[in-house]
Structures are given as structure tokens and as C-alpha cells.
Amino acid sequence: DVKVTQSSRYLVKRTGEKVFLECVQDMDHENMFWYRQDPGLGLRLIYFSYDVKMKEKGDIPEGYSVSREKKERFSLILESASTNQTSMYLCASSLGLAVNEQFFGPGTRLTVL
Amino acid sequence: ILNVEQSPQSLNVQEGDSTNFTCSFPSSNFYALHWYRWETAKSPEALFVMTLNGDEKKKGRISATLNTKEGYSYLYIKGSQPEDSATYLCAFDQTGANNLFFGTGTRLTVIP
Numbered sequence: 001d002v003k004v005t006q007s008s009r010y011l012v013k014r015t016g017e018k019v020f021l022e023c024v025q026d027m028d029h030e031n032m033f034w035y036r037q038d039p040g041l042g043l044r045l046i047y048f049s050y051d052v053k054m055k056e057k058g059d060i061p062e063g064y065s066v067s068r069e070k071k072e073r074f075s076l077i078l079e080s081a082s083t084n085q086t087s088m089y090l091c092a093s094s095l096g097l098a099v100n101e102q103f104f105g106p107g108t109r110l111t112v113l
Numbered sequence: 114i115l116n117v118e119q120s121p122q123s124l125n126v127q128e129g130d131s132t133n134f135t136c137s138f139p140s141s142n143f144y145a146l147h148w149y150r151w152e153t154a155k156s157p158e159a160l161f162v163m164t165l166n167g168d169e170k171k172k173g174r175i176s177a178t179l180n181t182k183e184g185y186s187y188l189y190i191k192g193s194q195p196e197d198s199a200t201y202l203c204a205f206d207q208t209g210a211n212n213l214f215f216g217t218g219t220r221l222t223v224i225p
Contacts, residue, residue: 004156031211042117042215043202058212090157094211099145101159102213 003027004105006091012111019078021108023091029103030096032074034058034066037088037107049074081112115139117205119216126193127224133189134219136203140184145206147213148177148188152199160188160201193223 007022025032031050035043035058045058047066055066063085067075074093078085088109092102118137126132138146145164151157161170166181174191190197200220204213 033211035215040217042217043204043213044215045212048212059214099162099164099206099209100211101147101162102211104149104156104158106156 004091004093004103006089006105006108008108009106010109010111012113013078013081014113015082017078017081017112019081019110019112021076021078021089021091021110023074023076023093023105024072025074025091025093025103026072027093027095027103028071029093030071031094031100031102032068033092033094033102034064034074034076035090035092036060037090043090046076081110083112086110086112115205115207115214117203117214117216119201119203119219121219122217123220123222125222125224128193128195130193130223131189131191132193132221133187134201134221136186136188136216138184138186138203138205138214139207140182142207143181143184143205144209146179146181146186147204147206148186149202149204150199151202151218157202188219190221193221195223195225197221198223 033048034046049068091105094100094102148160149157163179168179200218204215
């Protein structure tokens with residue numbers, strides 16, 4: 001059974017803290033993605049990666065960075081968390097560069113106080 | 114950022130009713146259209162990935178159609194059941210690079 005896991009379901013951090021959100025997939029997928037979901041807005045792409053050590057900016061990369069040191073793991077980093085980064089964060093993965101469905105993790109609800 | 118619109122925003126139907134909702138997307142430079150179902154407290158799950166104009170796909174009581182020339186897709190649910198209650202998301206892929214632009218979703222509630 002295909003699985004994408006995220007390190008935390010709920011997280012509370014303070015303004016200015018460095019925050020790491022971890023995502024692991026067990027399907028040997030090449031592509032991995034980080035999205036955020038806010039009320040009234042669709043899922044918005046923050047960063048994605050097509051391969052190890054490779055990253056591409058999505059639509060809203062400001063304030064975030066990513067790391068992909070191993071194929072199965074894609075980390076989202078908030079260098080200095082701010083209140084406007086309070087959101088639901090979803091990780092996804094997909095196979096190869098062809099058109100393929102994305103498999104999503106359960107999400108991390110991050111609150112920045 | 115591309116404009117992907119879904120309507121209605123939310124919908125309440127009685128168990129057994131059939132229903133449908135719409136996803137509109139730019140008709141230029143089309144590559145693929147995805148549909149996902151997102152149940153509360155669960156992960157979004159793919160329903161369909163559609164690439165060809167005129168495509169019709171079916172999974173059980175759920176089906177979808179695609180019109181790339183006019184830029185819309187319909188999702189149909191026949192004989193709605195309470196377990197169909199979820200938010201249905203469509204996502205537009207313009208380039209084939211899997212960089213998806215999502216609509217805001219249609220929240221369906223099926224009343225027993």
C-alpha cells in the first residue's frame with residue numbers, strides 16, 4: 001500500500017523559530033511536492049523536487065526552503081517562522097515525469113504564535 | 114498563477130440523489146486535469162487523471178468528463194451515499210511537469 005507520511009499532525013511554534021516539516025514516501029517516487037492549504041484558497045505549491053538534491057520553486061516559495069538528501073525524504077524548512085505561515089501543509093509524491101496522480105500525506109497543521 | 118474555478122463551493126444532497134459539479138480551467142496549453150477526493154481528517158486521494166479532449170472516466174458511481182477546447186470538466190456522482198461526503202478538488206496541469214494548479218474545491222455533504 002502506497003504511503004506518504006509526515007512527521008507531525010499538529011505543530012505549534014513561536015515567531016522567529018526555525019521549523020522543519022518532514023515528509024517520507026515509501027514508493028520510490030521521483031517527484032515530491034510541498035503545498036499549503038488556506039481557507040478559501042486552493043492548494044498552493046511551495047516547492048517541488050524531481051530528484052535527489054534537486055529543487056524547484058513553486059508559486060509561493062518566499063519564506064521557505066527545502067532539502068532532499070535522499071530520494072524518499074523531502075523536508076520543508078521555515079527559516080524564521082511568521083504568523084502568516086500558520087497553515088495546513090501537505091506533502092505529496094508522484095512517479096516520474098509523465099502525467100501521474102499525486103499521493104498525499106495526512107498534512108501538518110502548523111500554528112505560529 | 115492560473116485560474117482554476119470550481120462550482121458550486123458547497124452542496125448538500127439527500128442520500129440517493131445524483132449530483133454533479135464543475136471545474137473550469139484555461140483552455141490554452143492544456144496537458145492534464147486531475148480530480149481528487151479529500152475526506153475530513155484524511156489525505157486527498159486521486160480519482161481521475163484525464164488528458165484527452167472528450168475523455169470520460171468512471172470509478173464505481175463516480176464519473177468525469179473533459180472538454181479541453183472550452184476548458185471545463187464535470188464530475189458526476191450517481192446515487193450519492195453518506196460516504197461520498199468530502200471535498201472534491203480539481204487540478205490543472207499546463208505543462209506535464211506535474212506542477213498542478215488546484216481549484217478551491219466543492220464540499221459535498223450527503224444527508225442520510
